[in-house]
Amino acid sequence: MSGIVGYIGKQPAQPILLDCLKQLDYRGYDSAGLAISNHQRIEVRKEMGRIEDLEASLILEPIAKGTLGIGHTRWASHGTPSALNSHPLSDDKNQFFVVHNGIIENDHQLKRMLTSEGHVFVTETDTEVIPHLLSHYNTGNFEETVQKVIPLLKGAFALAIMSHSEPNTIIAISQENPLILGFGKHEAFLSSDIPALLTYTREIHPIKNGEMAILTPDGTKVKTLLGELLEPKKVFIEMSKEAIHLQDHEHYMLKEIMEQPKAIKRTLDGRLTSEGVILPELDAFFAELDVHRIRKIDIVGSGTSYHSGIIGKKLLDTMLDIPVEVSISSEFSCEHGSLGPGNLVIVLSQSGETADTLSALKEAKRCGCPTIAITNNKRRNIARKADYTLFTSAGPELAVAATKAYTSQISALMLLAIALTEKTNGPGMALIPDLLNALHQLPEDIEKSLIMTQDAIDQFAQVTNDQDHLFLIGRGLDYVLALEGALKLQEVAYLHADAYAAGEMKHGTMALITPGVPVIALATQEKLREKTISNIRELKARDAFVVGITTTGDSDVSDVVDEVLYIPEAHPFLMPILAAIPLQLLAYYAGTVRGYDVDRPRNLAKSLTVE
Incomplete structure (x- = not known):
């Protein structure tokens, strides 16, 4: 979603705020x-x-120099993308x-009340009610006014606020x-996410519900909304600046695809032994909860995490005697x-x-379920x-x-499935030795998959340049993989890509197959390969172009x-990881061939913080 930044100190604020916004442009880029x-x-x-447009505007028409300020990069949820609707917003x-x-969930009710009191609104956003409320209930004391207004707002939100009457203060x-x-x-x-801060500081405090941070030239205080002074618990950031730099890669997407062998290795390190799985984070879960009394497992996720969850369901269905x-x-x-x-309940979120x-x-x-987050x-x-x-x-x-x-989520779900088993x-106990061997080999197999498919996929991506439609088919775990590939x-390529269970094509979708239409057929599950070939x-009888x-x-x-396209052979449960590599590369190269910004x-x- 949108990104917030803030700065107060002795340096010029503008370059710092712009630099921080650039580090957050994956959160929003409709306006800044x-x-x-x-x-x-x-x-x-x-x-x-984009932020570059804001930067160019400031070069052409500079604004007053100052040593404190707030900034915002917007992903529109209320109101169209426009300069008028962009933030910061103010009252009349x-x-x-x-x-x-x-999101301010009760903005319509608040706007009606404020309008009846003579306030004039000029944007289509829910945000505009906030400065109007601050103006309406202004006590003459910035901090007290914020304390009075925040309880009136319903929803999930983060705010950074400045006041004309106290122009040396930011409240967050x-x-x-x-x-x-x-x-x-x-x-x-201030920042919505850690990467924006790495150049400037490693000491942070995530502002919690019911807290407000008050930034002034004399120092920073954290208080409750009732005014009680709190001692912020500072945390040291371990992430390196190199981790967020492109290095030799043209795009972050390609960099992150190529980082998967190391990412999987980090996910497995310290958790995978020759004899089983050790999950120290879940020791309390296994100690406090009688796992034999679990009657059902629910896996919950959105987008790609939902697809990871479907893979997890198929793993757990096989390994456990529990409905999933x-x-x-x-x-x-x-x-x-x-x-x-x-x-x-297992929730998945990157x-x-x-x-x-x-x-x-x-x-x-609320329903009393034990919960595990991945x-x-x-x-x-x-x-x-x-x-x-x-993690x-x-x-x-x-x-x-x-x-x-x-x-990485699939790898973590595999570890959890083994531990629960x-x-x-x-019933999956007999499968564990082979799974452990395959997991030890997994980072190397991913590296092989990258080497084997990158050049070939780059060439195939050229085929998508003049296509509007593409189909992916598979059976079993390959069908789930087809969903993620689509x-x-x-x-990133803006292709109308659809995924189908291979056996369902003849139940209607075959009507869309015309000569030359590209189809990607996934056939990595040996027990289902013969039917997939059929x-x-x-498809070939209808002259489809099949990869x-x-x-x-x-x-x-x-x-x-x-x-x-060939990939290494591994345990059937791990093929959705290895076969994801060529599909990710295809999306990347198809997007770049078609001239799109694949990172944005x-x-x-990236982070959808509104429902």
């Missing part, structure tokens, strides 16, 4: 804006488009200036939405079945801030609110399209397709 104070007055500049008297991430609020306070020498920072269901986060919150202490998944987690906890970030809301957390350790993922997050003596092509023959993805040495698939696809944002 700044409010900068010289301790006497506050000036605002906003532009539609220009008394208060606000940048906001999240976080309510179910990330906002991080960073500490420097005689300076302080997978749900889309936005559906689970209001459409789940019976829930209680006997239901284990960012740890996905609003729909947070709502699902909240609903699971996420990549230790300090995010989902990690803090789940009963137990299994993927994939490192920062800055491209909007998830790649290493997907394969061992604890319950499930999503990647939709996200479905490929049906097969199968394992090394399989001549049966190569005999019936137009082109074939249109209309999408």
